[in-house]
Amino acid sequence: MIEIRHVNKSFQGQQAIHDLNLTLPAGELSVLIGSSGSGKSTTLKMLNRLIEPDSGSILLAGEDIRRQSPDSLRRRIGYAIQSVGLFPHWTVEQNIAAVPQLLKWPKSRIQDRVTELLTLLQLPPAQYRQRYPHQLSGGQQQRVGVARALAADPDVLLMDEPFGALDPITRHTLQQELIRIQALSGKTIVLVTHDIDEALLLGQHIVLMEHGRIAQQGKAQDLLLHPASDFVRHFVGQSDTGIRLLGLGKVGERVRQGQASGEPIRADRNLREALSLFVTRQVTCLPVVDEHGQASGVLHFNDLLGAAA
Amino acid sequence: MSRLATGLHARRWLLAGSALLAGWLLYLPHSEAWFARWFPELERPLYQQEGFGTLVLAHLGIVTVSSGIAVLLGVSAGLLAGSRFGRAFRPLLETILAISQALPPVAVLAVAAPLVGFGSTPALIALILYGLLPVTQGTLTGMDSVDRDTQAVAQGLGMTRLQILRHVTLPLAAPVMLAGVRTAVVINIGTAAIASTVGAKTLGLPIIVGLSGFNTAYVIQGAVLVALLAIVADQLFEWLEERVTPHLPARAGS
Ligand SMILES: Nc1ncnc2c1ncn2[C@@H]1O[C@H](COP(=O)(O)OP(=O)(O)OP(=O)(O)O)[C@@H](O)[C@H]1O
Numbered sequence: 001m002i003e004i005r006h007v008n009k010s011f012q013g014q015q016a017i018h019d020l021n022l023t024l025p026a027g028e029l030s031v032l033i034g035s036s037g038s039g040k041s042t043t044l045k046m047l048n049r050l051i052e053p054d055s056g057s058i059l060l061a062g063e064d065i066r067r068q069s070p071d072s073l074r075r076r077i078g079y080a081i082q083s084v085g086l087f088p089h090w091t092v093e094q095n096i097a098a099v100p101q102l103l104k105w106p107k108s109r110i111q112d113r114v115t116e117l118l119t120l121l122q123l124p125p126a127q128y129r130q131r132y133p134h135q136l137s138g139g140q141q142q143r144v145g146v147a148r149a150l151a152a153d154p155d156v157l158l159m160d161e162p163f164g165a166l167d168p169i170t171r172h173t174l175q176q177e178l179i180r181i182q183a184l185s186g187k188t189i190v191l192v193t194h195d196i197d198e199a200l201l202l203g204q205h206i207v208l209m210e211h212g213r214i215a216q217q218g219k220a221q222d223l224l225l226h227p228a229s230d231f232v233r234h235f236v237g238q239s240d241t242g243i244r245l246l247g248l249g250k251v252g253e254r255v256r257q258g259q260a261s262g263e264p265i266r267a268d269r270n271l272r273e274a275l276s277l278f279v280t281r282q283v284t285c286l287p288v289v290d291e292h293g294q295a296s297g298v299l300h301f302n303d304l305l306g307a308a309a
Numbered sequence: 310m311s312r313l314a315t316g317l318h319a320r321r322w323l324l325a326g327s328a329l330l331a332g333w334l335l336y337l338p339h340s341e342a343w344f345a346r347w348f349p350e351l352e353r354p355l356y357q358q359e360g361f362g363t364l365v366l367a368h369l370g371i372v373t374v375s376s377g378i379a380v381l382l383g384v385s386a387g388l389l390a391g392s393r394f395g396r397a398f399r400p401l402l403e404t405i406l407a408i409s410q411a412l413p414p415v416a417v418l419a420v421a422a423p424l425v426g427f428g429s430t431p432a433l434i435a436l437i438l439y440g441l442l443p444v445t446q447g448t449l450t451g452m453d454s455v456d457r458d459t460q461a462v463a464q465g466l467g468m469t470r471l472q473i474l475r476h477v478t479l480p481l482a483a484p485v486m487l488a489g490v491r492t493a494v495v496i497n498i499g500t501a502a503i504a505s506t507v508g509a510k511t512l513g514l515p516i517i518v519g520l521s522g523f524n525t526a527y528v529i530q531g532a533v534l535v536a537l538l539a540i541v542a543d544q545l546f547e548w549l550e551e552r553v554t555p556h557l558p559a560r561a562g563s
C-alpha cells in the first residue's frame with residue numbers, strides 16, 4: 001500500500017501539487033490520469049524520490065520512504081517511462097539485468113531471470129537476448145523496458161505513459177499483457193496516462209488529477225456514473241459514457257445458453273467490442289466461445305443493457 | 310554488414326598508411342642519389358645530422374606525452390564542468406580554452422622558452438595547451454549528447470551518480486570524446502614540428518634546418534614524415550572509434 005499524506009510541491013514558486021492525500025491499494029493497478037501539467041509525473045516521481053516533496057510524507061508498506069537511501073529505495077521499485085530509455089550500448093539481456101546487477105545477484109540467477117522475463121513478454125529469448133535496442137521495434141523496446149522494470153521482482157511498479165508512443169494495435173496488445181502480468185504477479189502498479197480509455201481499461205483504481213489536486217478517484221464505474229464535477233464529467237466523456245461503460249463489462253458476464261451462427265466472439269472480450277459486432281453484422285445474437293475456442297453459449301443484443309444472467 | 314564494411318575499410322587504410330610510413334622510413338637512408346638527381350645544386354641532399362628513425366621516435370614521444378597530459382587534464386576539466394558542482398564554471402572554462410587556442414603556436418613558444426628554458430619543456434607546454442581545447446570540448450559535447458531520459462531512467466533504476474557516469478554517460482559519450490582526442494593528436498603532430506624552433510628534437514629539425522639553409526630536400530624529407538605520421542594517427546583513431554561504438558546503427562556511406 002502506498003500512502004501519500006499532505007504532500008505539497010512547488011517548482012520555482014509555482015505550486016504543482018496541492019496538499020495531496022492519496023492511498024493506492026496494494027496489489028492493484030492504479031491509474032493517475034489528467035490533462036497535461038496536472039502533476040501526474042511529479043506525483044509518480046515523488047514515489048521513488050526522483051522528486052522530493054516540499055512538505056508531507058509518503059509511506060510505502062507503512063514505512064516512510066525517506067528512511068531508505070534513494071538508491072536502495074529505487075532498486076525495490078520498478079520504473080518504466082514513455083521514451084523507454086533503454087541503454088543503447090547494452091544488449092537486451094544487459095538492459096534487463098541492470099537492477100539485478102546493481103543488487104549483485106549471481107550470474108546464473110540473472111540469466112534465468114532474463115529468460116523468464118523475455119518469455120513472459122513474448123520475446124523468444126534465443127532470438128532477442130543478444131540484440132541491441134536499435135535492432136528492436138518500438139513495441140519490442142517498450143516490452144524490454146517493462147521487463148527491465150520487473151527484473152528484480154519489485155513490490156511496486158511505476159509506469160509513466162509506458163504505451164504512449166505506440167500504434168493502437170501494439171498498445172492494445174501491451175495493455176492486455178500488462179493486465180495478464182498484473183493478475184499473475186499481484187504487483188502494486190501505478191500507471192500514468194492521459195488516455196481515458198487506457199485508464200478505464202487498466203485502472204482498478206483511477207485517480208483523476210486537475211492542477212495538482214485530485215478531482216475524483218474511484219473505480220471506473222464511479223467516475224462514469226457519478227462524476228463529482230463538470231470537469232470530471234467532461235474528462236471522462238459526456239456523450240460516450242454508455243459506450244465506455246460497455247467497455248468495462250465482459251461478454252462472459254452476459255452469456256446465455258443457446259446457439260447462433262457466424263464468427264464467434266470470445267468470452268473475455270468486452271461488451272463494447274460485442275456492440276460493434278452487432279452493429280457491423282446487423283445481427284441480434286452472437287455465438288460465444290471461451291479462451292480455448294470451446295462454444296459457451298450466445299450473447300443477445302438486449303442483454304447488453306444488463307440484468308441478464 | 311555495412312558497419313563491418315567500414316570497419317574493414319578503416320583497417321585497410323590504417324595498414325596502408327603504416328606500410329607507406331615504414332617503407333619511406335626504410336628507404337630514406339638510401340635515397341641520397343635520388344634526391345641528388347632531383348636537387349643537383351645541393352651539396353648534401355640528404356639530412357644526416359640525426360637518424361630519421363630517432364627523429365620519428367622523439368617526435369612521437371613529445372606528441373604522446375603532451376597528448377596524454379592534455380587528455381588527463383581535458384577530460385578531468387570536462388567532467389568537472391559537466392558535473393552538478395562545476396556547471397557554474399563552464400562558460401569561464403570555455404572562454405579560457407578559446408583564448409588559448411587563438412594564440413599562435415610560435416608566440417606561445419617564444420614566450421615560454423625564456424621562462425622555462427629551451428628544449429622540449431616549452432614544446433610540451435605549447436602542445437598541452439593546444440590539445441586541451443579539443444579534448445575538453447569533446448568531453449563536454451559528448452556528455453551533452455547523452456540522452457537525458459536514458460540518464461533519468463538509470464537514476465530511476467537505482468544507479469548512484471558514479472554508476473550512471475561510469476556505466477551510462479561515459480560509454481555513450483566515448484565516441485565524441487575520442488573524436489576530440491583525435492583532433493588534439495593530429496593537430497599536435499603538426500604543431501610539434503614547429504617546436505624545433507626552441508630546440509626540441511622533432512621532425513621539425515630537418516624542416517627548419519632546410520628552410521634556413523635553402524635546402525628544399527631537407528624540408529621535403531621532414532614534411533613527408535610529419536604528414537604520414539598524421540595520416541596514420543588519424544586512421545588509428547578512425548579504427549578505434551568504430552571499436553568503441555559496436556552498438557550504434559550502421560552509418561550510411563563511407
Ligand atoms: N523539474 C521541473 N522544473 C520545473 N517545473 C516542473 C518540473 N517538473 C514539473 N514541473 C511543472 O509541474 C507541473 C506538473 O508537471 P508534471 O510533469 O507532473 O505534469 P504531467 O501531469 O505529468 O503532464 P504531462 O501529461 O504533460 O506529462 C507542470 O506545470 C510542470 O511545468
Ligand SMILES: [Mg+2]
Pocket residue numbers: 040041042160
Ligand atoms: Mg508527465
